Amino acid sequence: MSAAAMETSIKRPRFAERRSTRKAVLVWSFLAPSLLIFLLYRILPLGWNVVLSFEAWSPLKPAVFIGLENYQEMFTDDDVFWQALWNTLGIIASAPAGIAVALGLALLVNSNIRGRDVYRTLIFLSYPLMTVAVAIIWRWMFDERVGLINYVARSFHLADSPIPFLNSFTWALPCVIVANIWQMLGFYMIIILTGLQTIPANLYEAAEIDGANSFRRFLRITLPLLKPSLFLCFVIGMLNSVTSFDLIYVMTNGGPGHATEILVTYIYKLAFNQTRFDYAAAITVVFFLLLLAVTWGANRLSGGNVGAVEHD
Amino acid sequence: MIKRQRSWPIHLTLIAACFVMLVPFYWVLKTSISGENIFSYPPNIIPRDPHPFYYVDVWYAIPFARYFLNSVVVSTLTIAANVVLNAMAGYSLTQIFPGKQFVLMLFLSCMMIPFQATIIPAYLITGKLGLLDSYLGLALPMFSTIICIFVFKASFDAVPRSLIDAARVDGLSEWRIIWRVMMPLAKSAVATNVILSFIWSWNNFMWPLIATRSQDMQTLPLGLARFISYQEDTTGALYAFCIMVLAPGILLFLLAQKEFVQGLTTGATKG
Numbered sequence: 001m002s003a004a005a006m007e008t009s010i011k012r013p014r015f016a017e018r019r020s021t022r023k024a025v026l027v028w029s030f031l032a033p034s035l036l037i038f039l040l041y042r043i044l045p046l047g048w049n050v051v052l053s054f055e056a057w058s059p060l061k062p063a064v065f066i067g068l069e070n071y072q073e074m075f076t077d078d079d080v081f082w083q084a085l086w087n088t089l090g091i092i093a094s095a096p097a098g099i100a101v102a103l104g105l106a107l108l109v110n111s112n113i114r115g116r117d118v119y120r121t122l123i124f125l126s127y128p129l130m131t132v133a134v135a136i137i138w139r140w141m142f143d144e145r146v147g148l149i150n151y152v153a154r155s156f157h158l159a160d161s162p163i164p165f166l167n168s169f170t171w172a173l174p175c176v177i178v179a180n181i182w183q184m185l186g187f188y189m190i191i192i193l194t195g196l197q198t199i200p201a202n203l204y205e206a207a208e209i210d211g212a213n214s215f216r217r218f219l220r221i222t223l224p225l226l227k228p229s230l231f232l233c234f235v236i237g238m239l240n241s242v243t244s245f246d247l248i249y250v251m252t253n254g255g256p257g258h259a260t261e262i263l264v265t266y267i268y269k270l271a272f273n274q275t276r277f278d279y280a281a282a283i284t285v286v287f288f289l290l291l292l293a294v295t296w297g298a299n300r301l302s303g304g305n306v307g308a309v310e311h312d
Numbered sequence: 313m314i315k316r317q318r319s320w321p322i323h324l325t326l327i328a329a330c331f332v333m334l335v336p337f338y339w340v341l342k343t344s345i346s347g348e349n350i351f352s353y354p355p356n357i358i359p360r361d362p363h364p365f366y367y368v369d370v371w372y373a374i375p376f377a378r379y380f381l382n383s384v385v386v387s388t389l390t391i392a393a394n395v396v397l398n399a400m401a402g403y404s405l406t407q408i409f410p411g412k413q414f415v416l417m418l419f420l421s422c423m424m425i426p427f428q429a430t431i432i433p434a435y436l437i438t439g440k441l442g443l444l445d446s447y448l449g450l451a452l453p454m455f456s457t458i459i460c461i462f463v464f465k466a467s468f469d470a471v472p473r474s475l476i477d478a479a480r481v482d483g484l485s486e487w488r489i490i491w492r493v494m495m496p497l498a499k500s501a502v503a504t505n506v507i508l509s510f511i512w513s514w515n516n517f518m519w520p521l522i523a524t525r526s527q528d529m530q531t532l533p534l535g536l537a538r539f540i541s542y543q544e545d546t547t548g549a550l551y552a553f554c555i556m557v558l559a560p561g562i563l564l565f566l567l568a569q570k571e572f573v574q575g576l577t578t579g580a581t582k583g
Binding site: 023024026027028030031033034035037038040041042043044045046048049052105108109111113114115119121122123124125126127128129130131132133136137138139140141145146148151155182185186187190191194239243245246249250264267268271272277280281284287288291292295 | 319322323325326329330332333334335336337339340343350351352353354355397398400401403404407409410411415418419422424425426427428429430431432433434435436437452453455456458461486511514515517518521522532533536537540550551554557558561562565566569572573576577
């Protein structure tokens with residue numbers, strides 16, 4: 001009896017231990033496929049990019065370590081890289097304009113009017129659509145001969161002769177930015193709308209009793225409480241537009257010259273048209289660091305929870 | 313009592329905004345059904361002698377059915393893999409196990425790596441696996457998404473523990489607990505997963521551009537982009553093709569509007 005009791009008391013922890021090991025194995029095996037995908041297509045590429053950026057390599061010749069030569073070429077000797085970098089930063093800087101328009105629309109849609117759901121749907125409609133098709137639509141809108149924009153500009157005598165928007169060094173980048181904002185607008189609006197609906201109504205009532213006019217209420221209540229939503233829009237809009245390879249590839253393919261080249265299109269061209277994988281990898285590293293820096297900066301400005309995932 | 317503001321200025325502004333959002337669609341639709349030369353100036357606002365010939369042209373000029381089939385296969389693979397793998401990973405994250413903090417950290421840092429920053433190695437890796445120019449190679453990088461894993465985790469966390477314990481007492485395996493107990497209670501997470509992975513794979517352009525070589529493997533966005541390069545937009549068929557690609561998306565969006573908006577915004581706020 002006592003021997004049996006001793007046996008179970010010895011056995012029990014071992015049994016529990018075995019069960020928890022079995023559970024850990026099970027949990028990890030459930031995680032394994034996803035982890036494998038991320039390892040293969042996120043972690044490994046990141047490391048490989050860094051390694052490749054210090055090498056001279058192409059699929060036809062063996063890799064040679066060349067230190068910082070790729071980076072040196074990029075920063076001192078490559079005008080296209082600088083152009084692409086400035087264009088990328090320009091597109092990032094354009095995001096707030098779109099967000100400001102979306103904020104206005106969100107305030108209007110949030111007001112107590114009939115048909116607000118219809119407005120919301122129509123404004124959001126462009127966001128989930130295929131970007132390649134959106135690019136073709138906007139190419140056609142900006143068309144030199146029969147594009148709607150030229151037609152309107154000429155009808156109102158804003159332009160004497162047709163403007164070749166997408167072939168013009170001055171206009172091409174703004175045109176791409178307009179198309180990009182057009183697609184993102186509805187998305188920004190929905191995010192801001194969600195933020196607006198979390199602001200308690202009694203704050204406004206209290207302010208109204210205190211005699212604050214609607215502009216002051218907006219400035220002192222709405223705007224500060226919307227800050228997280230606005231920064232979330234900025235980070236997502238920034239990531240979305242900086243990586244909007246499809247739009248630029250189809251609308252201008254980086255042209256004319258390199259007027260609309262962004263880092264992603266330049267990386268693509270270097271790697272897959274000129275097979276300069278090594279140099280393209282070095283630019284990718286710089287591109288990645290740029291995104292990290294901008295996201296980190298936005299996070300700091302917003303008070304630190306943009307894009308954070310709720311987890312325990 | 314709600315003070316009613318005068319609403320017509322609001323309506324007017326919103327109608328103007330909707331107009332700006334819709335006019336580009338109309339312009340392309342108009343071009344795709346015009347009977348006259350689409351380059352005549354001034355352009356007509358209303359299509360003259362509308363006809364469907366450009367749509368017929370599309371059918372003969374390009375392997376539309378093939379592109380469509382490729383897109384459907386790749387999207388189906390992606391959606392199926394996403395639902396299964398993300399549900400499994402999401403369930404794991406509701407458990408307590410050694411190394412959980414590490415996995416969470418790993419997921420959060422992976423989220424910071426945009427796909428565009430991985431294309432070169434992704435291409436080389438897929439080549440090493442021998443999967444370039446195959447359906448599996450096209451879908452594989454999108455097989456699992458971190459945002460969606462967290463969507464599943466949040467929804468599984470809301471399932472009462474007593475229910476899971478009861479299922480365990482009844483002798484259900486963990487695998488069965490996921491599929492028989494958890495999934496039916498996480499319908500909205502499944503919807504979010506399906507919608508997000510559908511949009512990502514259906515609209516994806518850059519990866520198919522890199523990972524396919526033969527025309528037989530090209531997906532719809534790729535076919536659309538290639539169509540420009542050899543038609544040089546001299547024909548209305550391009551715009552007919554554009555409408556044919558957009559129409560199913562718009563229809564789907566209007567039918568499942570609520571799920572779309574919800575899915576896309578949770579997808580964003582979580583990541």
